[in-house]
Amino acid sequence: MLFREDKLARLDAGTIRRSVGWYRWTHDLVEVTGADALEVLEKIYVSTISKVLPGRTKYTAMLDENGEIIDDVIVMHMNETVYWVSTLYGPRLIPWIEAHAQGKDVQTRLITCDWDMYAIQGPDSPAAMEKLLDEPLGEMKRFAVASNAIGGVPVYVHRSGFTGENGFEVYGAADRTGEIREKIAEAVKSAGGREIYTLEVYVRSIPMEKGFALKQDFKHLNPFECGLGWSVDLEKDFIGKEATLAIRDNPRYQMVGLVFERESTEDISIWERVYLYGVEVGRCAQAIYGYTVDKNIGFATIRAGIPEGTRVTVGPNGSPATVVSKTFC
Amino acid sequence: MLKERLESVKCFKTAWGRLITEEEAYTQVNRQIAAVCANLFQVMRIFEPSWEKRTEAICEVANMMNMAVAGTPEEQKAYVDMSLYEAFNIPELCEKSSWLGGITGDSGDEWENMAGRVIQFTRDRVEKELDTCPWDIVGSELCNMTTSMFTANFDLASSNGTENEVALNMCQARGCGNKHCRVVAERRDRYGLPKQEWLEHMQQPVDPIHDTPRERMVKEGQCLRNGQYTQAFGEETSLEKAYHWVAQMGWVWSVQFPMMAIREMAPDEDEFLRVFRIVFATAGKNQFVEPFAREGLRQHLGVPRWVDDNDGRLLGSYIMYMLDVQQVPYRTERWTEDETWICLKTEDFTARYEMAPLDELVDAYEAQWNGAAKTLVSPEWSCVIEGRDDDDMIIKVIRREDLRMV
Numbered sequence: 001m002l003f004r005e006d007k008l009a010r011l012d013a014g015t016i017r018r019s020v021g022w023y024r025w026t027h028d029l030v031e032v033t034g035a036d037a038l039e040v041l042e043k044i045y046v047s048t049i050s051k052v053l054p055g056r057t058k059y060t061a062m063l064d065e066n067g068e069i070i071d072d073v074i075v076m077h078m079n080e081t082v083y084w085v086s087t088l089y090g091p092r093l094i095p096w097i098e099a100h101a102q103g104k105d106v107q108t109r110l111i112t113c114d115w116d117m118y119a120i121q122g123p124d125s126p127a128a129m130e131k132l133l134d135e136p137l138g139e140m141k142r143f144a145v146a147s148n149a150i151g152g153v154p155v156y157v158h159r160s161g162f163t164g165e166n167g168f169e170v171y172g173a174a175d176r177t178g179e180i181r182e183k184i185a186e187a188v189k190s191a192g193g194r195e196i197y198t199l200e201v202y203v204r205s206i207p208m209e210k211g212f213a214l215k216q217d218f219k220h221l222n223p224f225e226c227g228l229g230w231s232v233d234l235e236k237d238f239i240g241k242e243a244t245l246a247i248r249d250n251p252r253y254q255m256v257g258l259v260f261e262r263e264s265t266e267d268i269s270i271w272e273r274v275y276l277y278g279v280e281v282g283r284c285a286q287a288i289y290g291y292t293v294d295k296n297i298g299f300a301t302i303r304a305g306i307p308e309g310t311r312v313t314v315g316p317n318g319s320p321a322t323v324v325s326k327t328f329c
Numbered sequence: 330m331l332k333e334r335l336e337s338v339k340c341f342k343t344a345w346g347r348l349i350t351e352e353e354a355y356t357q358v359n360r361q362i363a364a365v366c367a368n369l370f371q372v373m374r375i376f377e378p379s380w381e382k383r384t385e386a387i388c389e390v391a392n393m394m395n396m397a398v399a400g401t402p403e404e405q406k407a408y409v410d411m412s413l414y415e416a417f418n419i420p421e422l423c424e425k426s427s428w429l430g431g432i433t434g435d436s437g438d439e440w441e442n443m444a445g446r447v448i449q450f451t452r453d454r455v456e457k458e459l460d461t462c463p464w465d466i467v468g469s470e471l472c473n474m475t476t477s478m479f480t481a482n483f484d485l486a487s488s489n490g491t492e493n494e495v496a497l498n499m500c501q502a503r504g505c506g507n508k509h510c511r512v513v514a515e516r517r518d519r520y521g522l523p524k525q526e527w528l529e530h531m532q533q534p535v536d537p538i539h540d541t542p543r544e545r546m547v548k549e550g551q552c553l554r555n556g557q558y559t560q561a562f563g564e565e566t567s568l569e570k571a572y573h574w575v576a577q578m579g580w581v582w583s584v585q586f587p588m589m590a591i592r593e594m595a596p597d598e599d600e601f602l603r604v605f606r607i608v609f610a611t612a613g614k615n616q617f618v619e620p621f622a623r624e625g626l627r628q629h630l631g632v633p634r635w636v637d638d639n640d641g642r643l644l645g646s647y648i649m650y651m652l653d654v655q656q657v658p659y660r661t662e663r664w665t666e667d668e669t670w671i672c673l674k675t676e677d678f679t680a681r682y683e684m685a686p687l688d689e690l691v692d693a694y695e696a697q698w699n700g701a702a703k704t705l706v707s708p709e710w711s712c713v714i715e716g717r718d719d720d721d722m723i724i725k726v727i728r729r730e731d732l733r734m735v
Contacts, residue, residue: 001446003539008451088562197451200561216563266446266458266541269551270559283555316547316554 002200002289003264012201013291016163020122020193022184023202024177028090028112032083032097036104041075041083044100044239046223046232052077057143057158060231061223062096067243069218069226070096074160076145084111088215100239116177118184119202121167124191129168132187133157150183163202164210200288208297209290211327216270217255217285217299222247225304226255227326251304253282257326258312260287260296262319272315274300281306284314284321293328339569341653344646344664347631349653352553355572357654359442359463362579365693367467368612369584369591372605376594381528384470386590388477388527394586395481439558440571441579442550445510447561449538453519456538459510460546464583465503469531471583472502472510476530478582479512496522498532505531509541576656577682585687605689606696610735613700623705637666639707641726645669647705648698648712648724655681662723669726675717691717696735702726708734 002009015021032041041049047060057076061069071093076084087093094108120128129137134149137157145158153176161167172180185195196202207213213226222240223232224247232244258274265287274282282302290297302312302323310323340348377383435447438459445459464471476499483493495514501507513534515522520535551558552568559565566574595601617623623638630646642664648671652659657677663670680686691714698712711729716722 001448003448006449006538009449197453199450204561214563216559262545264539264541264545266539266545267547269446269555270561270563271551271555271557273555286561316549317545319545 001266002198002205002291004289004294006198006289009198009201009205009289010291012196012198013206015194015196016122016165016202016206017292018123020120020124020128020188020191021196021202022118022120022128022188022193023196024116024118024181025202026112026115026117027086027088028093028110029115029117030085030087030090030093030097031109031111032085032106033081033109034104034106036101036106037081037083040097040101040104040106041085042236042238044097045073045075046238046240046244047075048233048236049075049083054079055145057145057160059143061218061228062093063222063238063240063244065240065243067222067240067247068220069215069223069228072213072215072218072228074158076158078145078156086117114174115171116174116180118170118172118180119161119163119167120170120184120188121161121163121202122165122193124193125165125167128188128191128193129157131190132170132183150180153179155180162212163206164212201291204286204288205290206292208286208288208299209292209328211257211325213255213285213299213326217301219271219285219301221253221255221301222251224248225251225253226301253301254304254306255326256300256302256306256308257324257328258284258287258298258300258314258321259324259328260298260314260319260321262296264289265296265298265315265319267317268298268315268319274302275313275318276302276306276310278313281312287314290328295328297328299326343630343653344642344649344661345631345633345636347629349650351568351572354654355552355568355575356442358572358576358656359579361651361654362575362583363464363466364612365580365690366464366471366583366587368608368693368697369588369605370468370470371608372601373470373587373591373594375604375608376591376601380470383590383594384473385527386594387470387474387587390590391474391582391586392477392481392527394589395478395582396484399485436558436560436564436566439550439552440566440574442553442575443510444547444550444554446541450561453516454536455512455514456534457510457512458539458541459503460541461548461550462503462510467504467583469502469505471587472499472504473528473530474587475499476512477527478586479514480530483514494518496520496525498530498534500531500533500537502531508543508546513537573656580681580687580690581685584690585685588687588689602692606692607735609693609696610700613697613702614704616697616701617705626705639709640666641702641706641710641728642666642669644698644702644705644710644712645671645726647701648726657681659724667728669724671724672721673724675720675722678722688717691722698724698726700735703734 044062045060047058052058054077057074059074062071064070071087071089074086078084090110097108140159142159145156148155148157156171158169160169218226222244223229268287270286272284273280274284282300285299287298308323312321314321339351373383443459444461448456448458479497483495487493494516496517497514499512501509501511503510515535552571557565557567592601659671659673662672679688679690695714702710702712709728711731713725
């Protein structure tokens with residue numbers, strides 16, 4: 001929970017938006033290899049993975065048979081034969097892959113503990129990266145991943161992030177993490193930035209302002225109900241396609257943003273009830289303070305057809321909020 | 330077109346057929362465990378008049394037992410790694426660092442219907458605020474005891490082996506009459522704070538962050554408000570699972586741990602049991618001494634008008650209700666206006682959590698229900714529990730002359 005008056009959280013958020021900040025936030029990493037790896041990844045993800053060339057990465061979603069999102073991930077094509085999948089739910093992803101890879105030549109391995117990921121995010125991140133890396137970045141595109149080194153320690157650099165700002169992710173061997181961390185701290189400091197301390201700022205507040213959700217926000221939703229329809233390739237086959245087609249034509253819910261009127265939202269936990277004229281019409285996935293927009297904001301899943309601008313109430317004390325687009329700035 | 334059938338919700342039926350919802354039962358079990366704890370703490374206050382001595386004693390035991398649950402020091406570290414990874418998935422949250430202990434408490438609080446929020450969660454500081462606590466009737470010794478259990482969590486999550494790096498304070502407590510419970514952990518190195526003794530954990534924090542105003546406080550935990558608890562990173566616990574967890578584990582920390590210390594405060598075993606039974610018998614009599622308490626129970630259980638006020642089934646049905654609420658399986662053997670016999674496995678009653686049997690529950694409830702018989706029904710009636718040393722035991726509500734009624 002974040003509050004307007006939390007000075008440290010405000011400083012952390014401002015650092016990412018106006019300068020550059022760093023933090024360690026390794027997602028679970030699953031390595032997928034084998035001759036049939038691409039075929040299986042095509043089956044479980046909604047996007048066309050074959051278009052992701054070596055050295056490129058893609059944000060995509062995984063559905064169950066009902067067409068509901070059960071994970072959203074970044075698929076990273078590390079080299080011809082190796083994919084990494086960055087998820088928050090590695091131990092659950094592996095059985096899912098295995099269940100859909102019967103008789104296929106596919107191997108999966110949880111490599112989370114082998115790698116640490118540091119995020120370097122903010123408009124000044126390119127300057128920090130230039131100071132940090134042994135080899136110049138050059139014209140690295142968004143959603144590209146490349147080998148590099150920090151003080152001789154091999155790393156992968158991924159131009160991506162979860163902040164809506166220019167940013168990079170650095171993957172280094174976990175047993176060299178101390179050296180890497182020290183160099184990142186130095187480089188970011190010399191670029192005018194600092195370490196980010198408040199987890200909820202970089203996991204929730206900063207991403208939510210830009211419309212970036214966590215898997216839990218997509219609960220029971222299909223990509224066409226939460227603004228991720230662009231990621232779905234309906235030309236190919238994937239798990240949940242039949243249900244997806246039905247939902248695309250007749251969505252049940254919609255994912256929206258909420259702007260709260262009260263100065264704080266202490267009575268709104270995760271998945272709190274949303275009411276329209278006292279009738280429950282959905283759930284608020286989470287409310288948080290956004291320091292860039294200087295408002296209490298939230299994501300909600302509500303009945304399809306409720307337009308932006310509608311005033312609803314949330315939670316046990318009838319906290320008033322207005323339905324808005326889920327991208328706040 | 331009419332509905333083909335009514336929708337169904339989870340309930341259990343009282344002996345008289347009234348339905349008690351899962352939500353009601355869950356609320357009741359939390360408060361019931363707190364009531365047993367409150368009675369037990371009266372026993373403690375009789376044996377140990379010094380607040381400081383008794384508080385220190387229960388803190389010591391609760392901390393030791395929390396550490397012991399995780400096994401040897403090596404196993405303790407693995408236990409934390411595993412349980413945190415299971416709970417949070419995110420490797421940073423599994424980093425061995427004491428601040429982590431603060432967030433692990435959140436799920437347990439909500440499962441026990443302690444409604445609140447994590448106010449702040451950073452590398453240096455965790456602040457948790459509660460608006461409700463079913464245990465707020467027990468007393469400040471228990472509030473202190475919880476800090477010793479948190480200390481164990483912090484010790485287990487520590488990067489320094491098994492000694493934590495934080496100053497942990499319960500700065501406010503519902504059990505002390507405050508508006509909120511507020512638990513704050515601040516890293517000692519960051520805030521320049523000394524290591525604390527057991528009685529030094531109820532101080533004010535260096536850096537208070539926020540106080541939720543009354544109009545935005547909540548009255549129920551997430552399981553009751555939203556049907557489930559969801560922690561900040563999306564992991565969910567259903568009401569059903571939280572309820573069962575409380576029915577198993579709630580007794581362990583709030584009754585069994587302090588019981589170990591309180592037994593030691595008594596001069597001997599017989600004296601402990603004598604006072605223990607007196608306190609619970611008094612609690613039982615007081616439960617139904619007011620006519621509106623009896624009337625309220627009749628209504629709650631759905632007792633029909635034709636059941637006489639001097640019918641032992643009033644107490645029999647109350648005991649069955651309490652067993653159902655506590656998720657203890659039983660079988661009704663006799664159910665007449667002259668007697669109620671309720672059969673159950675002794676282990677189901679005493680060892681709610683199999684690893685931690687609590688034989689004293691038989692003494693506690695026998696004394697309490699026997700006391701309740703006198704006011705809920707009449708002094709003609711008694712409650713006795715037979716077969717406590719066997720595999721099966723029988724709770725009997727019977728007419729009995731009681732020449733030495735406690």
